[in-house]
Amino acid sequence: MKIQVFESIEALAEASAKFIAEQAKAAFAERGQFDIALSGGSTPRATYSRMALGPFSNTIPWPRVHVFWSDERCAPPESPESNYRMARETMLQHLPIPEANIHRLQGELPPQEAATQANRELAAHSGEGIPSFDLILLGLGEDGHTASLFPGSAALKQSNELISANYVTKLDAWRLTFTSALINAARQILFMVSGESKAEAVKGVIEERDPALPATGVQPAPGNVAWHLDQAAASRLSRQTLGD
Numbered sequence: 001m002k003i004q005v006f007e008s009i010e011a012l013a014e015a016s017a018k019f020i021a022e023q024a025k026a027a028f029a030e031r032g033q034f035d036i037a038l039s040g041g042s043t044p045r046a047t048y049s050r051m052a053l054g055p056f057s058n059t060i061p062w063p064r065v066h067v068f069w070s071d072e073r074c075a076p077p078e079s080p081e082s083n084y085r086m087a088r089e090t091m092l093q094h095l096p097i098p099e100a101n102i103h104r105l106q107g108e109l110p111p112q113e114a115a116t117q118a119n120r121e122l123a124a125h126s127g128e129g130i131p132s133f134d135l136i137l138l139g140l141g142e143d144g145h146t147a148s149l150f151p152g153s154a155a156l157k158q159s160n161e162l163i164s165a166n167y168v169t170k171l172d173a174w175r176l177t178f179t180s181a182l183i184n185a186a187r188q189i190l191f192m193v194s195g196e197s198k199a200e201a202v203k204g205v206i207e208e209r210d211p212a213l214p215a216t217g218v219q220p221a222p223g224n225v226a227w228h229l230d231q232a233a234a235s236r237l238s239r240q241t242l243g244d
């Protein structure tokens, strides 16, 4: 587990863009492909905007990159709620990625139908079995949720699907989410977390390994976990954890 703390969201975005580019370079060198799953919410916006600019926009072989989402709101792609819309506006519309390589979760469909379609599309791209994403981006909620794996939600116990429809009681809303099985098959995970409101959850996951927090369950067997935090989100971590 590699933890880096940044003084601003701009510094976090610059480092995260570099990290993504490094993962892409290694993936293309080793496997000739780069499959990435984007996270949603607001924290990744700065990183996605940075990716759309040089040198990242012109050094990564974007026409060969495949883009997925680690979760999505059950809302149409044009909705302000849509994680797809956020990524398209900040990054994807500025990069030469073929439409066929953009595998959005179809939030406009009934939730279970969208999950069935997403699993079908993932299998069509990756073949049968549990695919190992080169990089999965994740955020962290104040309650320790990640992707749309919320505490107490059914998808946390899902073992038959890789992408599930998940009803989130506290939001009174359906979400689509990668399940733990798919997340934990990743070669590399990058958490990007900002804000004081996440500091307790960051401590709970990184230091206390609290099993009640879904993000604690992110322990990829073949891969590694990196954390990019701003100072506020890292403010409850011990000096020992931070290697100070």
Ligand code: 6PG
Pocket (backbone or CB within 6 Å): 039, 040, 041, 042, 043, 044, 071, 072, 073, 083, 138, 139, 140, 141, 145, 146, 147, 148
């Ligand atoms: C979503 C996310 C979710 C998010 C966290 C943090 O669809 O909202 O994928 O898991 O990463 O809630 O969100 P912020 O970055 O907006 O704080």
